[in-house]
Amino acid sequence: MATTAREDPPPASDRSGTRERILDVALDLFTEQGYDKTSLREIAQQLGISKAALYYHFAGKEDILMALHVRLHNLGRGAFDSLAESPRDPSAWSAFLEDMVGHMLADRKLFALHERNRAALEAIHRKDHDAEHTDFEERFRALLRDPEVPLDARVRISSCLGAILGGMVLGGDNFSDVESDALRRAMLEVVHDILAPLMAASASPALGAG
Amino acid sequence: MATTAREDPPPASDRSGTRERILDVALDLFTEQGYDKTSLREIAQQLGISKAALYYHFAGKEDILMALHVRLHNLGRGAFDSLAESPRDPSAWSAFLEDMVGHMLADRKLFALHERNRAALEAIHRKDHDAEHTDFEERFRALLRDPEVPLDARVRISSCLGAILGGMVLGGDNFSDVESDALRRAMLEVVHDILAPLMAASASPALGAG
DNA sequence: GTCTATATAGGGATAGAC
DNA sequence: GTCTATCCCTATATAGAC
Numbered sequence: 001m002a003t004t005a006r007e008d009p010p011p012a013s014d015r016s017g018t019r020e021r022i023l024d025v026a027l028d029l030f031t032e033q034g035y036d037k038t039s040l041r042e043i044a045q046q047l048g049i050s051k052a053a054l055y056y057h058f059a060g061k062e063d064i065l066m067a068l069h070v071r072l073h074n075l076g077r078g079a080f081d082s083l084a085e086s087p088r089d090p091s092a093w094s095a096f097l098e099d100m101v102g103h104m105l106a107d108r109k110l111f112a113l114h115e116r117n118r119a120a121l122e123a124i125h126r127k128d129h130d131a132e133h134t135d136f137e138e139r140f141r142a143l144l145r146d147p148e149v150p151l152d153a154r155v156r157i158s159s160c161l162g163a164i165l166g167g168m169v170l171g172g173d174n175f176s177d178v179e180s181d182a183l184r185r186a187m188l189e190v191v192h193d194i195l196a197p198l199m200a201a202s203a204s205p206a207l208g209a210g
Numbered sequence: 211m212a213t214t215a216r217e218d219p220p221p222a223s224d225r226s227g228t229r230e231r232i233l234d235v236a237l238d239l240f241t242e243q244g245y246d247k248t249s250l251r252e253i254a255q256q257l258g259i260s261k262a263a264l265y266y267h268f269a270g271k272e273d274i275l276m277a278l279h280v281r282l283h284n285l286g287r288g289a290f291d292s293l294a295e296s297p298r299d300p301s302a303w304s305a306f307l308e309d310m311v312g313h314m315l316a317d318r319k320l321f322a323l324h325e326r327n328r329a330a331l332e333a334i335h336r337k338d339h340d341a342e343h344t345d346f347e348e349r350f351r352a353l354l355r356d357p358e359v360p361l362d363a364r365v366r367i368s369s370c371l372g373a374i375l376g377g378m379v380l381g382g383d384n385f386s387d388v389e390s391d392a393l394r395r396a397m398l399e400v401v402h403d404i405l406a407p408l409m410a411a412s413a414s415p416a417l418g419a420g
Numbered sequence: 421g422t423c424t425a426t427a428t429a430g431g432g433a434t435a436g437a438c
Numbered sequence: 439g440t441c442t443a444t445c446c447c448t449a450t451a452t453a454g455a456c
Contacts, residue, residue: 018439034329036246039431052434053440061432115376118326119244122382144384151388155396159373161380163404166325166372167365172332174354174368178361186365193403194373228421249449262452263422271450 019057021047023071026064031113035065035120062124069121072110073136075103080140087143090153090198097160097195101187104164105180108173115169153198160194163187229267231257233281236274241323245275245330272334279331282320283346285313290350297353300363300408307370307405311397314374315390318383325379363408370404373397 025046029038040061044051058064079099086092104111114121125137144158164187168175175183235256239248250271254261268274289309296302314321324331335347354368374397378385385393 016439034246034333036244037329037333040433041431049439050441051432052442055433056439116328116332118328118379119247122326123244123247141382141384144380147387151392152396152399154385155377155393156400158377158380158384159397159400160377162375162377163369163372165380166376167368167370168372169328170354170368170371170375172351174351175364177357182361183365186362187369189362190366190369190404193407194400197403226421250451251449259421260423261450262424265451266421 018047018049018053022054022057022064023067027068027109027113030065030068030117031109035117062127065117065120066124066128068110068113069124070133072114073133075107075110076100077136079103080136083143084139087146088149090195090202093157093160094191094195094199097157097164097191098188100161100164101184101191104168105184105187108168111165112169112173115165156194156198160191163190163194228257228259228263232264232267232274233277237278237319237323240275240278240327241319245327272337275327275330276334276338278320278323279334280343282324283343285317285320286310287346289313290346293353294349297356298359300405300412303367303370304401304405304409307367307374307401308398310371310374311394311401314378315394315397318378321375322379322383325375366404366408370401373400373404 022043026038026043029043029046040051040054043064044054054064058067076099079096083092083096125134128134144154146154167187232253235253236248239253239256250261250264253274254264264274268277286309289306293302293306335344338344354364356364377397
């Protein structure tokens, strides 16, 4: 029952894995207490290292949050690339969203972090100008706001995302008692039901025709 | 195009309406910048009053957030009371959730505040022991976790809430360009589609039977 | 009901030794 | 790669005048 799947191998400057351990602790604390109410002192303390040591691994507090955000990016990147090839094809969206369900259930804590700290995450997005990262975000949001896509489709896709991201997290972990596989099946059914009208409509006319 | 519907009349100690003006400004800033990144100085400045003046109207920063949270409570109280009478009746949930759609669209900023500052809100919930307020929260969460309700129903209801609360807010206001009435219709359709299987099932067996 | 001034704490961040 | 010690700043909150 590992907390998270790892994404990039330690970047040659960190053989001891301290960087990842920092991120794991930060994920716990940021998720439980909130990003702003968690101090670097607290993170360091829980790791048994000093505050200053954190600054060797990260440029600052925001950098830690950013690194966790990148974890989420990496989870979704594969599915997103497929989606980006045909962003107006409802079945592409369906595949993407079903993928998200899987990731969400496998990495609930990481998703909960994002759900509970949107304000903080948006703040670092405003500052961050890393080309790749910004580009990814912009492209995704462009898909959600595409004026060529009819309102109904936009609402259904957004609702789907809201259901996946938010539904599980409302007021703490409401489904911590539930077996993961049963939960997955139930979620997929809901996703399917939300998108069904889109799939039906797309039999002949494209998503863009509305 | 007023920002918010008012709920309780000025409580006799505030004829000038400053308290409400403070809340309006705080709502703006908390929503845009995040609760933690907004200082009392900032709020006071924007109102043209001093920081200390805020303390006349509110016990502290958390108290301001709490007051905004109460605004949300008051919006939903009526619908919740109806729901509480028959919490296992799918059509009661349907009515409740449709009501929420209306409130959400009429008071988007207030909902966005909650969506973007969950960590901060949960923190004050842990401290607050006001009888009425705590009771309300607990009862609502009890409904969402009721073990007598089959998993499918719980997931659908949670997804519905997630769709309503989260879907509109993902990455800023994605639907700011859309006419409110068309948006309402589209949202209601989605809500209906998510809950449809529950309504069908409840024709004969109760929601509790699974 | 609003002000000025101040107390106090805690946070992020840096310097430099080991 | 990790430590100790320290700087500096901003924030909440209070005291007491008007």
